[in-house]
Amino acid sequence: MADNKNYQSHWDQVYNNTEVCRLGWYESTPEPSLQLIRECRLPQDAALLAVGAGATTLVDELLAAGFHNIIVNDISPLALEKLKQRLGGEKDKVRWVIDDLTRPRALQSIGPVDLWHDRAVLHFFNEKEEQEAYFNLLKKLVKPGGFVILAAFHLNGAAKCSGLPVHRYDQQMMAEKLGSCFELQQAFEYTHTMPSGDKREYIYTLFEKNKWKTYNLA
Numbered sequence: 001m002a003d004n005k006n007y008q009s010h011w012d013q014v015y016n017n018t019e020v021c022r023l024g025w026y027e028s029t030p031e032p033s034l035q036l037i038r039e040c041r042l043p044q045d046a047a048l049l050a051v052g053a054g055a056t057t058l059v060d061e062l063l064a065a066g067f068h069n070i071i072v073n074d075i076s077p078l079a080l081e082k083l084k085q086r087l088g089g090e091k092d093k094v095r096w097v098i099d100d101l102t103r104p105r106a107l108q109s110i111g112p113v114d115l116w117h118d119r120a121v122l123h124f125f126n127e128k129e130e131q132e133a134y135f136n137l138l139k140k141l142v143k144p145g146g147f148v149i150l151a152a153f154h155l156n157g158a159a160k161c162s163g164l165p166v167h168r169y170d171q172q173m174m175a176e177k178l179g180s181c182f183e184l185q186q187a188f189e190y191t192h193t194m195p196s197g198d199k200r201e202y203i204y205t206l207f208e209k210n211k212w213k214t215y216n217l218a
């Protein structure tokens with residue numbers, strides 16, 4: 001998809017047409033993400049950024065675990081609206097950033113984060129320029145000593161998600177994209193069962209950014 005408006009309207013339509021708990025990527029509990037977040041042993045005031053979060057139940061879980069510096073991003077205002085409705089009063093504890101990860105504006109100035117969490121977003125970026133913009137933003141925002149969780153369709157997984165072609169990954173491909181400042185801590189394959197009963201193969205990875213190297217990106 002070439003322009004930002006097309007991306008946004010695709011995702012707004014998806015969230016408009018389908019109940020959150022019927023979306024293919026819906027998780028009643030995002031267990032693999034929670035497992036990796038626990039491994040990071042982050043304090044409750046850590047800055048946690050969930051990119052392309054949609055209406056994920058991860059935000060409910062992080063709030064319940066006492067985290068109180070949560071930033072939630074998506075390109076779709078409607079997705080975030082659905083999540084806000086579900087959270088009720090708790091929504092005021094979260095910072096909301098509607099922005100396109102491949103042409104970031106508001107995200108550029110959110111400040112450094114201790115955790116970047118992405119499940120099922122990166123794989124939509126098929127163009128080299130989109131991937132570059134995404135990883136440049138990630139490298140700029142994640143603090144030295146901070147963590148990155150990337151979960152995407154595995155190389156042997158489905159070729160489409162939400163009707164869109166996807167770029168599939170394994171852990172080496174993710175490590176190459178992140179570069180030498182990030183060290184792989186964990187990786188595992190995971191089969192997600194969709195509400196329809198169909199299965200999707202994911203690769204989950206956890207990286208830690210080195211404390212002693214810094215980037216000099218504009």
Ligand SMILES: C[S@@+](CC[C@H](N)C(=O)[O-])C[C@H]1O[C@@H](n2cnc3c(N)ncnc32)[C@H](O)[C@@H]1O
Pocket residue numbers: 007011025026027051052053054055056057073074075076079099100101102118119120121124161162
């Ligand atoms: C398959 S859903 C996954 C949602 C959520 N991460 C989860 O695991 O439930 C992909 C999400 O990425 C968002 N998205 C797609 N392209 C995006 C972009 N360029 N910038 C920010 N978010 C984007 C969509 O609106 C959608 O909510």
